[in-house]
Amino acid sequence: MLPGSFPARPSNSCRRRQRAADTERCDLETASSFPHRCESPLVSYVIPALILSFSFSRFVTELIAVAFCCYLLLRSALHRDWGWVKLPPVTIALAAWALLILVVAPLSADPGEALERQAAWLRFPLLLAGIAHLVLTDAERVRRALWPLLPIFAFIAGDLIFQYLSGASVNGTEIQGGRLTSILNRPTSGWFFGKGYFAALCLASAVSLGIKGVVTRQALAFYLLALPILAVVPLTGDRSPILLILTVTALSGLVILASLKRHRVKLLLALAAILLAYGSFLSHQTVVQERSALLAEQIENFWHSHYGQIFKAAWLIFSENWPSGVGVKSFGELCEALKDERIVSLCSTHPHNPYLDWMVVAGLPGRLLWCALAVSLIWPGLRLLRDR
Numbered sequence: 001m002l003p004g005s006f007p008a009r010p011s012n013s014c015r016r017r018q019r020a021a022d023t024e025r026c027d028l029e030t031a032s033s034f035p036h037r038c039e040s041p042l043v044s045y046v047i048p049a050l051i052l053s054f055s056f057s058r059f060v061t062e063l064i065a066v067a068f069c070c071y072l073l074l075r076s077a078l079h080r081d082w083g084w085v086k087l088p089p090v091t092i093a094l095a096a097w098a099l100l101i102l103v104v105a106p107l108s109a110d111p112g113e114a115l116e117r118q119a120a121w122l123r124f125p126l127l128l129a130g131i132a133h134l135v136l137t138d139a140e141r142v143r144r145a146l147w148p149l150l151p152i153f154a155f156i157a158g159d160l161i162f163q164y165l166s167g168a169s170v171n172g173t174e175i176q177g178g179r180l181t182s183i184l185n186r187p188t189s190g191w192f193f194g195k196g197y198f199a200a201l202c203l204a205s206a207v208s209l210g211i212k213g214v215v216t217r218q219a220l221a222f223y224l225l226a227l228p229i230l231a232v233v234p235l236t237g238d239r240s241p242i243l244l245i246l247t248v249t250a251l252s253g254l255v256i257l258a259s260l261k262r263h264r265v266k267l268l269l270a271l272a273a274i275l276l277a278y279g280s281f282l283s284h285q286t287v288v289q290e291r292s293a294l295l296a297e298q299i300e301n302f303w304h305s306h307y308g309q310i311f312k313a314a315w316l317i318f319s320e321n322w323p324s325g326v327g328v329k330s331f332g333e334l335c336e337a338l339k340d341e342r343i344v345s346l347c348s349t350h351p352h353n354p355y356l357d358w359m360v361v362a363g364l365p366g367r368l369l370w371c372a373l374a375v376s377l378i379w380p381g382l383r384l385l386r387d388r
Contacts (some may be wrong), residue, residue: 010120020261043134044135047199048150049066049147050065052152066123069122083361084129084132087133096125097125100118100327100362104325104363105327117326117327146200150211153229157228160232160235164180179237188235190237190238190242193229194233197229198244201222206380282379309347312344313335313343313347314331314359315336315356321360325360326360329349329363331348332347332349335348355367355371358370
């Protein structure tokens with residue numbers, strides 16, 4: 001069950017009585033029949049731990065993910081609770097992993113190496129299953145997971161503004177290649193918000209919609225935090241996160257309008273004023289002007305640009321291997337071969353696009369599974385908006 005059917009938020013006294021009752025139940029010998037009620041509160045903090053660690057250390061992120069996956073499997077075995085396998089996104093993700101193992105790996109140039117690479121991919125469906133089954137099924141756990149992210153996002157946004165104005169972040173990290181870094185020490189701050197804030201705001205909106213007619217304080221805090229984030233993300237130099245943040249903020253605005261029907265006119269006027277202020281501010285910023293000019297140039301000369309050459313290489317590789325793909329982490333080698341033949345002039349380790357990536361990795365079946373996964377993740381939110 002994904003966040004689409006959160007129950008109405010109980011009062012503080014009701015929650016205290018419920019926690020006391022749950023604690024008493026967990027002390028019983030039959031605690032195995034109440035696996036969700038007896039869940040450790042620590043599972044709620046997996047989401048902020050993953051988002052924060054990914055910004056500083058990929059190795060630590062992998063350790064957290066693998067530990068959480070092991071916990072899910074052990075817990076499921078002890079409680080005989082395998083219901084997460086039937087969740088549509090998890091089922092599709094597991095099917096995609098099975099496709100990589102049973103079809104893509106045997107047909108790869110080096111089946112042994114491909115199998116070794118793709119077997120480790122199992123952690124992603126299990127991580128999705130753990131978060132969906134243990135965290136997203138309970139509104140209180142989701143709120144508990146989101147609260148630590150607020151100060152983290154607020155600090156990074158403030159530090160980026162400080163770095164933009166002074167030339168260095170609070171820890172002395174300087175701007176790299178014209179792109180802001182904050183304390184992350186690498187030019188990925190835009191994607192830090194594009195991925196982390198995007199997910200957090202969607203979850204906060206889902207909880208808010210699940211509680212009929214109420215915009216929770218947590219959701220309101222995330223909406224207000226969107227104001228400085230919308231100002232700072234264009235200054236980071238990352239273009240794709242800008243579009244992602246604008247999209248999720250617009251969708252969140254629809255959530256507010258759906259929840260506060262009496263104030264729609266005032267909210268629309270406030271939104272229009274904010275957009276005009278942002279447009280005026282950003283249009284006078286040098287970094288925004290330079291990145292906009294670069295984007296326009298790349299669109300005008302797309303096929304000769306870096307992205308155009310990667311797109312061409314990805315499409316050629318897919319065309320020759322559309323039934324099964326070429327496997328995980330094989331694109332770079334095949335692209336270099338095309339470069340040696342002077343078919344393309346530039347290469348990368350991956351196609352820089354998830355749809356192209358799945359086409360190359362797992363062929364047409366993988367592309368269809370990726371689209372199905374995207375629909376299965378988006379559908380609960382669309383259904384929730386429809387019900388509102």
